[in-house]
Each structure stands twice: as C-alpha cells, then as structure tokens.
Amino acid sequence: MRRAVFAIPGDLDTVTGGYLYEKRLLEGLRAVGTDTAHLRLGGSFPDPSPADHAHAARVLDAIDPQTPIILDGFVFGSMEPATLASLRAPFVGMVHHPLAREEGLSEERRAHLLRTERGNVALAAAILVPSPHTARILVEEYDADPDRVIVARPGTDRVAALREPSHPPLILSIGIQHPRKGHDVLLRALARMTDLPWTAVVVGAEWDAAHAADLRALRDDLGLEGRVRLAGLVAAHERDALYRSASVFALATRYEGYGLVFDEALSWGLPVVSCRTGAVPDTVPPDAGILVPPDDPVAFAEALRTVLGDSQRRAALAAAASVAGARLPGWLDTARTAQAVLDRLAWAGRRGCRGAHVDGSTLGA
Missing domain, CATH: 3.40.50.2000 (Glycogen Phosphorylase B;)
Known part of the structure; x- marks a missing residue:
C-alpha cells in the first residue's frame, strides 16, 4: 500500500489559501490511493518555539525511512537545515511562496528565513509549488534544482449554479x-x-x-x-x-x-x-x-x-x-501530481537510496 505523512502545523481548518490547499491535497491523496497520515505539529511555525521545534524534530525523525514526508511550507521554510538533514525518511517541501518574501519582516528575520529556507531547498528530495512563478523564484533566488521543483497547480471545484448579478453591481x-x-x-x-x-x-x-x-x-x-x-x-x-x-x-x-x-x-x-x-x-x-x-x-x-x-x-x-x-484542473489532478512524486521517493526508499531526489522532468512537470 502507498503510504505518506503530511506534516502541517496548527489547525488544518484555518481559512487561508495555503491551509485550504493542503487540506484538499491531503484529502485528495487519500482519495487516489495514498494512505496519507496527517501529522499535526505545533502552531508556532513559521516562528517555532524551542518546544515546537524540538517536538517536530523528534516526531519527524521517528517516521519510517520508507515513508515519504510532505512538509508544510511554514515547517519546511523555518526548521533548522541541520535538523532536516538528519531525518531518516525522504521529505518533500511544500512552498506556497518563500517565507522571506512576506510583508513586514525585520531584516534580521528575513535573513534568518532566507538562510533556513535556502538550506532546506538544497536538502529536499523534491519541492511542490502551486505555480510556475514560485518555481522560478526557487530556481533563481534559492538555487533550487529545476528538475526537483514540481508544479502542482491547485484544483478547483466545478460550479453548478448560474450567476445572477445583483443591481446595483x-x-x-x-x-x-x-x-x-x-x-x-x-x-x-x-x-x-x-x-x-x-x-x-x-x-x-x-x-x-x-x-x-x-x-x-x-x-x-x-x-x-x-x-x-x-x-x-x-x-x-x-x-x-x-x-x-x-x-x-x-x-x-x-x-x-x-x-x-x-x-x-x-x-x-x-x-x-x-x-x-x-x-x-x-x-x-x-x-x-x-x-x-x-x-x-x-x-x-x-x-x-x-x-x-x-x-x-x-x-x-x-x-x-x-x-x-x-479548463481548470480538479483537486484529484493536484493529488495525482503529488502522488507521482511520492511514488518515486517510496520506490527509491525500497531500493535503499536514502536522500534520493525526484527528477521532475520524468513526471511531466
């Protein structure tokens, strides 16, 4: 059976685009046949408290080496690279947009996030992004290998109702x-x-x-x-x-x-x-x-x-x-893109290739 772990901090029902994407991806992976466990991490990410960082390091390290992990962008972008480098299981980063590009950060905070996210980009077996734009940023500014950056465009639900514009507009x-x-x-x-x-x-x-x-x-x-x-x-x-x-x-x-x-x-x-x-x-x-x-x-x-x-x-x-x-893709299409990445990691894990990387060019990315 296909298995994976999706590590997400805080409340999965938080109403933002990033959380909605990850909730629908989690549900979609299960629907297309990947038994995906939701690992809830502490809510302080992307500015993790020492306790939340230590807890995340401990539970992630305990995951079976043959079970690939998807790391939410708050976790992937802010955990210390040395911590993620020691994980036994291969991991995929989820980057909606780089944390260092957020509004209102101090220069010290921005430099810290740039360091952690760039370090983890180098370590990830693959990186899932929602758009070609984010992919370009990771390649051009974070030195990501373009073959390991996979665009998994968000799905959308089909609308059955017709619009009835109000007056005034x-x-x-x-x-x-x-x-x-x-x-x-x-x-x-x-x-x-x-x-x-x-x-x-x-x-x-x-x-x-x-x-x-x-x-x-x-x-x-x-x-x-x-x-x-x-x-x-x-x-x-x-x-x-x-x-x-x-x-x-x-x-x-x-x-x-x-x-x-x-x-x-x-x-x-x-x-x-x-x-x-x-x-x-x-x-x-x-x-x-x-x-x-x-x-x-x-x-x-x-x-x-x-x-x-x-x-x-x-x-x-x-x-x-x-x-x-x-013409927009559905959420199952998004899930199948992510599933192909996880399947390649699981296959590499069964062959004992620890730290193996996914080549996006073979996934139709």
Missing part, C-alpha cells in the same frame, strides 16, 4: 485582512468611483486585529461605510451566494504565490480586476481580467470603472473567464 473581494492583500488599495480605489452605482463586499478573516481595525477606520474616513461591507469570515453558502450575485471580482493584492480565489472567480465566470504581481499574470488569462500595477489606487479604479461602465467589455471578460474556469 456587486464588487466582490476575497482575501484575509492582511496588508499583503491590498484591501486598503481597493478602498482608496472605490473612493474614486462614488459617482457610479455599486456596492462592495470584502470577505476574509481578520488575520491581524490591528490591520482589520485600520481597514474599518479607512473605510469610514473615506465615506464608504454605506457601500462597502467588511464581512470577515463567512460560511461557504454565503460565499457562494456572493459569487453568484457579483459582477466583478477585485483583489488589489501586493503579492500572490498563487491565489486560489482567482480560480474560484474564473469558475464562476467573473471578470477579474487585480494586480500584475507574483503569480497573478500566470493565473488570470489576459482576456478574462484587467491587471494593473500594485499599490496604485488610481489605476485600480480606472480598471474597475472600465468593467462596470462598459457592458460589452464586461460580458467579453466574463465569457473568457467561464471558458478558462471550465
């Missing part, structure tokens, strides 16, 4: 309330469009309480409290209802290693307005959305104005989004 934004998501840019853009009829809803958990308070204050200072709802975390059925009634999906992100919400928007046939940054240009087809430079409320407002004010352009973008959404 609804602008939908989905992303945790974190500075990287650029909700402040969106608010400033919306403040330049008060002459048009629209309402807006921002869905996403309050990742940082202080930033969430700043967003509420900014919305009110801009006079948008009657038109913009900062909804926070919502139930799945409410999220689907918002997608169904929206006219445009807008996320003024400063950076995305992938961005699952873009695939969701495409699946719903929504035109996308976002930023030309990170993996967004690889994810949003040029005929399905309008991308502008990040941190530019004026350009973002102009793009939204184009979509809302030109019904023919909006219809063309929506049609292209529907076509792109229908």
Whole structure:
C-alpha cells in the first residue's frame, strides 16, 4: 500500500489559501490511493518555539525511512537545515511562496528565513509549488534544482449554479485582512468611483486585529461605510451566494504565490480586476481580467470603472473567464501530481537510496 505523512502545523481548518490547499491535497491523496497520515505539529511555525521545534524534530525523525514526508511550507521554510538533514525518511517541501518574501519582516528575520529556507531547498528530495512563478523564484533566488521543483497547480471545484448579478453591481473581494492583500488599495480605489452605482463586499478573516481595525477606520474616513461591507469570515453558502450575485471580482493584492480565489472567480465566470504581481499574470488569462500595477489606487479604479461602465467589455471578460474556469484542473489532478512524486521517493526508499531526489522532468512537470 502507498503510504505518506503530511506534516502541517496548527489547525488544518484555518481559512487561508495555503491551509485550504493542503487540506484538499491531503484529502485528495487519500482519495487516489495514498494512505496519507496527517501529522499535526505545533502552531508556532513559521516562528517555532524551542518546544515546537524540538517536538517536530523528534516526531519527524521517528517516521519510517520508507515513508515519504510532505512538509508544510511554514515547517519546511523555518526548521533548522541541520535538523532536516538528519531525518531518516525522504521529505518533500511544500512552498506556497518563500517565507522571506512576506510583508513586514525585520531584516534580521528575513535573513534568518532566507538562510533556513535556502538550506532546506538544497536538502529536499523534491519541492511542490502551486505555480510556475514560485518555481522560478526557487530556481533563481534559492538555487533550487529545476528538475526537483514540481508544479502542482491547485484544483478547483466545478460550479453548478448560474450567476445572477445583483443591481446595483456587486464588487466582490476575497482575501484575509492582511496588508499583503491590498484591501486598503481597493478602498482608496472605490473612493474614486462614488459617482457610479455599486456596492462592495470584502470577505476574509481578520488575520491581524490591528490591520482589520485600520481597514474599518479607512473605510469610514473615506465615506464608504454605506457601500462597502467588511464581512470577515463567512460560511461557504454565503460565499457562494456572493459569487453568484457579483459582477466583478477585485483583489488589489501586493503579492500572490498563487491565489486560489482567482480560480474560484474564473469558475464562476467573473471578470477579474487585480494586480500584475507574483503569480497573478500566470493565473488570470489576459482576456478574462484587467491587471494593473500594485499599490496604485488610481489605476485600480480606472480598471474597475472600465468593467462596470462598459457592458460589452464586461460580458467579453466574463465569457473568457467561464471558458478558462471550465479548463481548470480538479483537486484529484493536484493529488495525482503529488502522488507521482511520492511514488518515486517510496520506490527509491525500497531500493535503499536514502536522500534520493525526484527528477521532475520524468513526471511531466
């Protein structure tokens, strides 16, 4: 029987794109025939406490040498390379986007994460990434062997319901309330469009309480409290209802290693307005959305104005989004990509090739 271990810190039900990806991958691996154990590690990663780091080192070292391990990106990027180098089982790193590229880090913290992640990139038998963009970063900035970096594009669920756009048009934004998501840019853009009829809803958990308070204050200072709802975390059925009634999906992100919400928007046939940054240009087809430079409320407002004010352009973008959404892979496709990597490691382990590497060129990556 195929076996694997997926080591993930904290609560697997945390509502972020990274946790959703890993939960669906874990479920998908089991569905396609790999008996994958969920190993829950301490919640302090990617800044592990000494106790959480020691516990992770101990339980990972106890795993059967013939059972490959997938290490969540928080763990893979922050554990000491010397610790991972001593593991008996082969491991695969999961990198959604490099930790050292996160917003708001001190230079000391950034240098530390760059050291640990680069060291572990060199040790990993393979590295799973969600996008070609992240793959390029690892090769160009982290000296990763390109043959060991495997793109496992996130899956998406097929949408059965038809959209019923509301009146006035609804602008939908989905992303945790974190500075990287650029909700402040969106608010400033919306403040330049008060002459048009629209309402807006921002869905996403309050990742940082202080930033969430700043967003509420900014919305009110801009006079948008009657038109913009900062909804926070919502139930799945409410999220689907918002997608169904929206006219445009807008996320003024400063950076995305992938961005699952873009695939969701495409699946719903929504035109996308976002930023030309990170993996967004690889994810949003040029005929399905309008991308502008990040941190530019004026350009973002102009793009939204184009979509809302030109019904023919909006219809063309929506049609292209529907076509792109229908072509997206499912989560079982994602799982099969990861399963092929694990199978090669398990095969190498049975032959006694400790530390063997996967060659992505043989996996169709």
